[in-house]
Amino acid sequence: MHTRPHRCAALILSLAACLPLPGRAAPATPDPARLAALEAAIAGKDIQDVTSVLLMVDGQVAYEHYFNGAGPETLHDVRSASKSVTAMLVGAAIGDGHLPGVKARVYDYFPAFTATHPVDPRLRATTLEDLLTMSSLWECDDENAFSAGNEERMYVTERWLDFALALPVKGFAPWMTRPQDSPHGRAHAYCTANAFVLGAVLERATRMPLADYAAQALERPLGIRASHWNRSPEGIGMGGGGTRYRSRDLARLGELVLADGRWQGKALLPPGYVAAMVSAQARAGDGSDYGYQWWGLKLPVDGRETTVWAMSGNGGNYVFVIPARKLVAVVTSRAYNRNYAHPQSRRILTEFLLPALH
Template sequence: MNTRFLQSALTAALVWAGAVTPVVAGDYLPPAKSDDGWSTGNAAALHWDTSRFGALEDKLADNTYKGITSVLVVKDGALVYEKYFNGSDATQLNDIRSASKSITAWLVGAAIDRGLIPSAQAKVYGYFPDKQPVQHPDARKQAMTLEDLLTMSSLWECDDENQFSSGNEERMYVSEDWLQFALDLPIKGFAPWMTKPADSPHGRAFSYCTAGAFVAGAVVERATHQPLSAFAAEALEKPLGITQVHWNASPLGIGMGGGGTRYRSRDLAKLGELALDGGRWKGKQIVSEAWVRSMLTVHAQARDDADYGYLWWQFRFPVKGTDEPVWAMSGNGGNYVFVMPSRKLVAVVTSKAYNQRYAHPQSQEIFRDYVLKALP
């Protein structure tokens, strides 16, 4: 029997029994209310084209989109769409891989807000006197700032997209001391075909470097005198009502600010809403608005089609014929938290399509062709 028919029959039965409020179109049901702080809304009553959600569910049912585990949509602070797929549910802790880097940016900001780090211009090597002298000594390394790490534009020879790079993350993982590995990296050279920082947009030559995000997290640990997971719980997670989370650590116990944290989908949406509302959750300031402005400002050009803030990506997506900026937490497998300020919109897509070429394109397609096209 057709899956959509079964869903329709179930919805009709629930409506007849008085268990749910009838909705305007299709098989759409509003998200269930919970005690996690989220308000919920009825997208059908708010004039969304909920047939787009139905079409998306058809694509997931026939495996056109593979490995997707959840899609959530928040508009004007209310959760209006929430569905789980491929055996997942609302309790699932999603391994969001490199989307974790954006959480590290939040934690740097929280430490700055508390006066524990002076600013994003703080010198990185000064936090690690016990790790010096380092290999490949260079005055430019000693001048390296947190902002260099947050914008993926340090002068370390570190490129996760180049298997031959000295700083490729896979090389870091097979060493015991990840921090020493990163601090010892040589200064990169710029071949004739490479764009130097002075000639790059925003004066920064972007190079994706997980080791840099890891070191940024290590700076937070040194500045706060506590594990990254403990500071995250105090400064970010508990104020947001996030009670279930998993953090990884390096072999020597330093929090892994570069990837692999695990959050529930609704809690990921909270991180998006926090960015959308200037660092506030339910009217309470969690991280300063000044930090959010800095974090969500373009500081480097990552690719022809993407810019970069402080460990957040910026893309452009079409809405009703106009390309609009969208900030995003992004991780391997196609894990995303999309934030579109112009529409007061947050969308979460979680996925287990790790290391698959189609992972990122399909998650972005879901956001572009189904979430955005459903907007009222």
């Protein structure tokens, strides 16, 4: 069963039914038959565990619906889509002068650790950009259960920061591609510890808890009034996962990227940072591009493979951004650790939402 839609809509929320933003014309109403097919697929369990679908076109809500007990005020646990927000906070901190740039060296922010722990010179050179692109030399791979830095190993320790900073140097077996031979010169390995340490750097640089800085730099300026950030056992904000937002607020984050970091005339992210964030900086193992903790997914759009930039989290949680269409799409889902989670959320975009706009 799905919940009753927001009072501004029945099955479709279109600009024609809501107050328009000044100076913007109403987008075309999506095809009701295609959206009804989506809802039937969810009701019939062909698509499972989805809690919301929200489509924005040219800054206006074109479709919004909630399912499986969720509603407009539900705070969705978007898991690793949080990493993309952390990347945006790094950009905000560069813009407001708390961080000098993506080439800043990570270990410089933790002098107490370096004073008491020997650090390999190759790791000592680790930059924020290395963490943003998941291409540090830490032996850390969440997709390898044997990896020293696998996130599940971090979660059962008392001090996550020390765990991450003390990781050994990655070795490259003969069948592994070295950085110099990898696309963009970076050997990518998905590692939640990278995003967690970025959050720790932000706390050191801003002298604020990560949740407070997020509220100051992004959330309040965007009109986001409710969110939830997790913390590690030692009290450091968890920049790597578990953040919770309303669907409309996830859409605002997507809209900020669509607007190159500007919101209501103010630059929340510095010029050029968003372009770098959603540009190919590394190549993931599945063939996707990877920017600054944003995924460049290869999806079928208008009959051809297209790079769609997205926030992505366990369970099938997504914020898709397609600048050429002035489009942001949010899919939230509780299909955690299910193999169908990501394919079905991508299917919602490519088989239902995009065709509904033709």
